[in-house]
Amino acid sequence: MTYDDPIAALATPFGRSALAVVRCSGEGCLRLLAPAFSRPAALLEAESHTVLYGRLLDRTTATVVDELTAVVFREPRSYTGEDTVELVCHGSPVTIEAVLSLLRRLGFRAAEPGEFTLRAFLAGKLDLTQAEAVAELIDARTQRGRALALHRLSGSVAERINAVKARLVDITAAVEIHLDYPEEDSGEVEAPIDAVEAAMVDLQRLAATYATGRQLRDGAPVAIAGRTNAGKSSLFNLLLREDRSIVSEVHGTTRDYIEQGIEIHGVPISLYDTAGLRDTEEQIESEGIRRSEAIIEGAAAVLYLIDGADPQPEDERGRELGRVRELCPGAVIPIWNKIDLTQREAPRGFIALSSATGEGLQELKAVLREAVLPDGGSEDGAAVIESDRQRALIERAVAALGAVLEGLQQAMPLDLVAVDLQDALSALGEITGEVASAEILDAMFSKFCVGK
């Protein structure tokens, strides 16, 4: 598998801004660009990691496309390992179009999504867990998610996987000695059992971090519910004002006006304001209530508001809260709101809150954070995975090691045990990309953004 034809793509978002970066890479990159650059000789002779100011010219129409800087990276000291030029042009949509159109005419192919990173992988600059970390970093929704992706980018997952692999290679060697010298005492295969168990535990621990990774990746849906006038919208706005997620603004979600992204102590949350829930005995089923119920059914947590200044009778309150608990598979957090307007004590198990003054908000956020990410993330410094692909392969390796363990314990023929060991090793090899088919790579890199 070799790809080295010259490719180009916009590497920054398409829109109006001061600057835009168009990335070019591949065989003959500098040679193709030079005739269109106002300083062709300087470009051809440029050393790696240097910057040239000049004009990009369309020779066919004898016009200037843009004044720009060309950042030159020479093979192998570039991201892709190939000769690469980053053209830093004016951040104008029509300029970007003109530059890309010129590059196509010069012989650059439009890069596929993730193609620069794919080339980096093929050049041995990154393993597959690092390549995935690049996409995960760009998609990170919180600072915690960013830090974990950056940690993976530095190779922390590959390191864990390779450590386990090294142990499995030792075990395989031990097993193969028995296969080669079957006359020896079979008691000696005892030692690998502990080693296999240790490897399994290590992989299981890594697989378990996926829950945290996924929560940080996907966020948790949280609904604010309660009767009309319980202060739902005030709480919604209070949380938005304090913790609105910058990433939700990028989404520009218009799907549902009552949903907004917030970030609480590093956990991304999709916050839903629901219509007032009525006592179901009233038998009034409006579209709004059906929608509220659907949101509650899908929520990881519900903030259930009671108007503390005008509370319902206790039995009615209990019935409504019970109904919400019935609907919601996640945590239901009862809140005694409007404490600024009343002397009444919050009942046991309720959080006392004033969405007008913000009193009680910090406690609410701590409880909510705990409810949506119970394990508190992972210990610092340890790798946390969020890739479905990596988890599936780790689980395949764990299952294979389970079979190895059973085979050893039940003194099954060692050649069968060796097959399971090989399966575990090959699953781990797929994780880092030592073993990688074109299909695997296609599936993985097609999820990337163009220009990366």
Added chain:
Amino acid sequence: MTYDDPIAALATPFGRSALAVVRCSGEGCLRLLAPAFSRPAALLEAESHTVLYGRLLDRTTATVVDELTAVVFREPRSYTGEDTVELVCHGSPVTIEAVLSLLRRLGFRAAEPGEFTLRAFLAGKLDLTQAEAVAELIDARTQRGRALALHRLSGSVAERINAVKARLVDITAAVEIHLDYPEEDSGEVEAPIDAVEAAMVDLQRLAATYATGRQLRDGAPVAIAGRTNAGKSSLFNLLLREDRSIVSEVHGTTRDYIEQGIEIHGVPISLYDTAGLRDTEEQIESEGIRRSEAIIEGAAAVLYLIDGADPQPEDERGRELGRVRELCPGAVIPIWNKIDLTQREAPRGFIALSSATGEGLQELKAVLREAVLPDGGSEDGAAVIESDRQRALIERAVAALGAVLEGLQQAMPLDLVAVDLQDALSALGEITGEVASAEILDAMFSKFCVGK
């Protein structure tokens, strides 16, 4: 006026992408950055126009903010003329936030809109017409608009203005000789009259390019009108399919679903599909018709469609067309649609069109382009202005030269003529920024995007 404190801003659009560029500039820029860079000594010693790969570190939390490249430009060889570093980091919103937050803590102030270009102006790297051209380039809506802005960026407007100024300086000198030696023959001030007229004509010609510049900047509203079933939506979709403006997609306008940006032969057009217009005698005034009429009243051109396969009686058609001509201050282009379905000849003055097959579309586009930009743009190579500021100042200079001319022709006291000459010179000086107050600069640069 000196600004040289260290500033930083995101220079690419905020969003998910492969790369983002954060620009840092000002006094002590490298010294402030170095402690947060994984290779502080290399950064401090970096030559201009070189690139360093490294990690950006938050020393207070001992964490890595990102792996990135730092592009170093040394004073005075940078855009601003100051030491500048462009940090090319991962294009992740949370990474961008983390980088900007770290830079603030390191002592960089968030740059004001246009502050990098303002500094470039103050350092003498650009005159004001070039600085305005930077913003105009970024905002360009068509390739023609881009090319004209780039031409201004190269200094073409300043060149024209400075040529006129040089002549006015000569005239002023001639006038001042007369003032200093009033005993000489007054006949000698004759010569400057031609020179003043020539300067006026030159400025008027430049001012006249503003109409073209504005049309390219703002685009022209064009309405498609006609009876229900005349084929309005088909024509709307046909034009969109062929000529949809890439820039309108950036806008993401949702203001009115029947409006879309297209670009016809380099002219940006806002195309409106209107509801069917009924014969006004029917006296049925619906909201839709009122809205259609309002669109027609504001249109630079109306494409008025007649169903050629099922035409109305001629007098009725004439009455309706008359009504549209009454409403629209611009051009009304009558179109005989559905020629694929009929043998009937289009009446005189109608464009024969099939919005089903596209026949007649090229003729329609040529007529429309002529209708919305009658002067056909400007001759190639000449400066075209689009700045309101520049036009107002040119007009002030023209008015002052008019007074000069009158003074010379009526043999008014030469010291009064000299005052008007000075006024013309000072208006021209403001255009290029030789004369510039803090208010003028504030007003101008505040319209820029941040990071430029």
